[in-house]
Amino acid sequence: MDLTLVSHTHWDREWYRTFQGFRARLVDTVDRILELIAEDPEFRFLLDGQTIVLEDYLEIRPHRREELAEACRAGKIAIGPWYVQPDSLLPHGETHIRNLLEGRRVGVEFGGVSRVAYTPDSFGHPAQFPQIFAGFGLGPFVYWRGNGNEIDTLPAEYRWVAPDGTSVLAHHLAEGYFGACGLPEDTLSAAAFLQDLALRLRQRTTGGYVLLMNGLDHAAPDPHVGRKLEALRRATGWKVQRGLLDDFVANLSPDAPTFQGELAGARLANLLPGVWSSRMPIKYRNREVETALLDWAEPFAVLGQVYCGLDERPALRQAWRALLENQAHDTLGGCSRDLVHQQSLARYDQAEELAQQTTERLLQRLTGVPLVRRTPWSDTLEIAVFNPSPFWRTDAVRLSLEAEPWLEFRGEYERAVQVHPFLGAAENVAGFLVDGKPACLLDEPSREGIRMAPDLPPKAVEFLAEDVPPFGWKKMRLTPAAIQPDKVDEGRAISVDGITAVVGSDGTLDLELPGFAYAGLLAVEDVGDRGDTYDFDPVEGELPAPRRVSVERRRHANGVQSLRSRRRFQIPAGLAEDRASRLVETVDLEIDYLARLVPGTGRLDLELRVVDPGKDHRLRLLFPTGKPVESFLSASTLDILTRQTAMPKSDDWVHPAPRTFCQQGMVAAGGLWVSAPGLPEAEVSPDGVVALTLLRSVEWLARTDLKTRPDPAGPMLRTPAAQCLEPFEVRLHLASCGSELPAIRPPTAMRAVVAGGEPLMPADKPMLELPEGAELGAWKPAASGFGWVLRLLNPAARPIAGSLRLGLPFSEVREVGLDEEPLSEPLEIEAGAVAVSIRPHGLLTLHFDSCS
Structure with a gap:
């Protein structure tokens, strides 16, 4: 048997202590690591796969920079590839890419980062990780959590295959990243412990190479591990070494069984889906x-x-x-x-x-405002509407009535302080026109803008901007005009462009979309929760019925129509003392929503405000599709996954399989597209109800008495702020999705600014047009050089081939990896367009050299 023992520490920068609390321990730990390197020529240490801890340490020990850097360059300390050890499922996929880019940038000064994609403790992993890691030349992937039933037939080393077919070798830490930690001080006892551990791990390997992980959360290095390992060698005759993950993985064969799919199971380790x-x-x-x-x-x-x-x-x-x-x-x-x-x-x-x-x-x-920004001294202004999407847009746009500067000394002889007329216009005129069409004057009480009086909130103008080019801008003219007020009544129905929304007597929403009709959307589910921040543990109850519902309808001459529904529920105030039932005492739950239809968008926009004084419960919105659902779609990391409503067999899992899943902002089931960026937990039931978690309120970081999690997860610490009692505002979007693959996310709201006199970027010109079916991942300045990087993704199961067209000048384009290193010779350019092809579920990253 061939053993590699890796000394390491898993460093949560903040957790049950704050960053500064843990950093004090980090400084001691790295001080000790450097001492051991000086004392023991064979000592090696893995610094948890993240480079930010180097910066954390050196801010307190700047005089040890060169000593630390030399230890890293000499292969005594392994760092990176991450900048920060991340959660794997919750961040945007592009955030993972920025994380690895920054980890590499920081690591260069210290001799470079490890090529091992080490992610020891994250709570599950997305299906696209193999493609992301391969894009940086990383692998194998070394991890602990996330496997389901597939692990029963896979060895410790297998090839993890992304949806596009890209694969990386993976090594599963069957006994965690802490299997060989806390060794007995007695050398023979330590050797016996390591022998038993190695024999257990050997049963899951295919090549006889065994990895022993000698470390734990915030653990200082074991200074005597060398003699303990030597005792093991003498007792067994095995080949043993102290090394790093890079040493261990060098022995692994690339030929291994394969597995494709996300790692979101809990067959051998807690998943902690809460x-x-x-x-x-x-x-x-x-x-x-x-x-x-x-x-x-x-x-x-x-x-x-x-x-x-x-x-x-x-x-x-x-x-x-x-x-x-x-x-x-x-x-x-x-x-x-x-x-x-x-x-x-x-x-x-x-x-x-x-x-x-x-x-x-x-x-x-870009619109010609000079370096010293000044808003023209007028209440009639040229404004520029920008579109942050790779397609032409028509949508409602808001312009906050602000000015730079907002006051000046003005007057030819007797100079006096005057407020900018743009700022005062909202209080002095009846309304506005934009390009001669009526605009709506709105209060913005939550915006921290300049007020003309304490009881007069800042104002904004909302108008309809049509045909704004992709990543381009359109000039429009704002002028004071006679008021065009909303038509306000108690009607319960609005209809625009073939979409009709009706508020029912219980405050739920009936929605008619092209080819589909739904009833009872936005119903509220309230279930008690005796769990903690790691896991939901239900205390069943009944669906609450609203005790009061009010509706207000607004219709404006610009075509925007809206319904505001205010609902009041009574829910239990919290858990009873036995934590097995809920209190009889109730509190008022407020859930208000504004449903808006804007011409030209093809969707219903929702703005929700929740005031929830209830404790120890989970609050969800329900979207019944009215039909059984076996499979559905959800946005995942840089892709769209097809999921099943049927649950895997999990009787022998250490943590029961959750019905909920983590999504990246979109669920599509039964023809209904529910977009909820920033609300990652969802569920789809076999009877076709999409459930979206709004809030989960708990009192404890961790507890040891959960029914849904037999094993412990963290320290028992009160966390009253995790009850989430502050008002919470979110935005959702609903639309139909038929046979075509739905959008991963909704378009980001367009933006308006006051334009300058001599634009530097031409108006009305599309700056980026994608091939049909492609989604934009990123468009960013290149990490080095004077150019930029464009990333496309294909979430479909069929390839994409088409033209990528840019409206700005460039001299050369070539394919690069996610690390922005070249992968191809320059591609052919024809009239500002580049022919591209993207494999199913694939990412394509291009580097453009600027002509500037």
């Missing part, structure tokens, strides 16, 4: 910030590079790094102490504000 719904506002916030970067800041940084000569990569990198810190599985999973999540919100704010301000500056520069 992390898909714990602290749901955190997850929604995460998707908002990802969208600000992926849909706005990155693509328009490309356009700013070409047309304005601006390099915004430092700003993008700072925003991404703040966001990546929040991708750690205990942070994004919502299973840390309250203070950890409170501190993570500041990182989201930092990342989003940087993304938004970078975007705002770019949009203004």
Whole structure:
């Protein structure tokens, strides 16, 4: 037998302690690692597959930078490939790619990152991981959690195949990443323990190579592991070595059985699927910030590079790094102490504000606003509407009534402070026209804008923008005009472009879509939950009936129609003392929604506001399709998966198979497309009901008395903020999906800014047009050089072949990996178009050299 023992520590940067609490221990740990390297020439250490811990350490020990870097370059310490050890299922797939790019960038200074895709403790893994890892030249994939029944017939080493056919070798840590930790001090006892462990692991290997993982969460290195391993060698005659994962995987044969599919089972290890719904506002916030970067800041940084000569990569990198810190599985999973999540919100704010301000500056520069931004001193303005989608758009757009600066000293002789007329126009005029068509004047009470009086909220103008080009802009003119108020009544039906929505007496929604009709959408399910942040543990109850429903209908001359439904329910206040039933005492649950139909969009938009003072329960929205469902579609990491409503046999799993699943913002079943970016937990029942989790409220980080999870998961720590008692606002979208594959996600809202006088980017020109069926993954400045990277994905089971057309100049294009390293010679360019083909479920990444 051939054994490799890897000394390591699994480092959750924050969890049941805060980042600073754990960093104090990290400093001690790395200090000790460096001491052992100096004392023992054979000592090696795996620093948990993430490079951010190097930065964390060196901020406190800057004088040891060269010593640490030399240890890494000499192969004494293995680092990366991740920047942050992430949750695998919750982040956007592009966030994983940015994570690996940043991990590699940080690791270069230290001699480079490990090629092993080490992900020891994440709660399941997406089916596209093999394609992502292969795009960085990584492998094997070494992991612990996620296998279902397939593991009963697979050896420890197998080939994991992505939906497109790309595969990587995988090594399953059958006894976890901690199997050889906590060895007895007595050398012979330690050798006997390791011998028994190795014999158990040998039963699942095919080539006789066994991996022993000597480490645990936040564990300091064992200084005596060398003599313990030597005792094992003398006792058995086996070949043994202290090494790193790279040493172990070098021995593995690439020929192995195959498995295709996501790893979201719990045959041998807890899956902990409750992390898909714990602290749901955190997850929604995460998707908002990802969208600000992926849909706005990155693509328009490309356009700013070409047309304005601006390099915004430092700003993008700072925003991404703040966001990546929040991708750690205990942070994004919502299973840390309250203070950890409170501190993570500041990182989201930092990342989003940087993304938004970078975007705002770019949009203004592209339309000709000078470096010193000044809004023309007028209440009649040219405005620019930008479309962050790779297709032509018609949609409602809002322009916040703001000005830069908002006041000035003006007057020829007697100078006085004057408020910008644009800002005051909303209070002084009756309404507005945009391109001669009526616009709607709206209050924005939640926006932190300048007010003309304490009781007058900031204002916005909403109008219909038609035929805005892909990633381009359209100039429109805003002028004061006579008021065009909404028609407001108590009607319960709206209809636009063949879509009709009707609010029922119970506040649910009936919806008629082309070719489909649904009744009772947005019903509310409330079930008690005696679980914790890791797992749902139901206390059954009845579906609550609303005790009060009100409806208001609005119809505007711009064509937008809406229904506002206000529902009030009474639900149990929490769990009874025995935690086996719910309290008789009740509280009022408020669920309001605004259903909107906008001409030219083909969908129903929903804005929900939830005020939920109830504790220890799960709140879901139900979308009955009215027909049985055996299979359905859901968005997954950089793909669309076909799922089954039938459940796998899981009687012998350590954790029962959940009916819920993790999705990336879209579920399509029974002809109904439900888009819910930022609400990752869903379920589809065999009778065709789509259930979307809004909130799951719990009091504990972990408990040991759950019925749904026999094994422990974490420390028993109170987390009252995980009850999620603050108001929560989300956006959903509904549409029909027939035989065509549905969109992975809805188009991001268009944006309007005040235009300048001399645009740098031409108006009314499409900047990007994709081949039919392709989805845009990313459009971003290249990591190096003066060019940009464009990534397409094909979520269908058939190949795509067509033309990719860009409206901006470029000199050369070639295919690259996800790591942005070249894979091909330059491709042929014809009249600004490139012929591309994308294999089924495949990713295609192209690098364009700019002409600028």
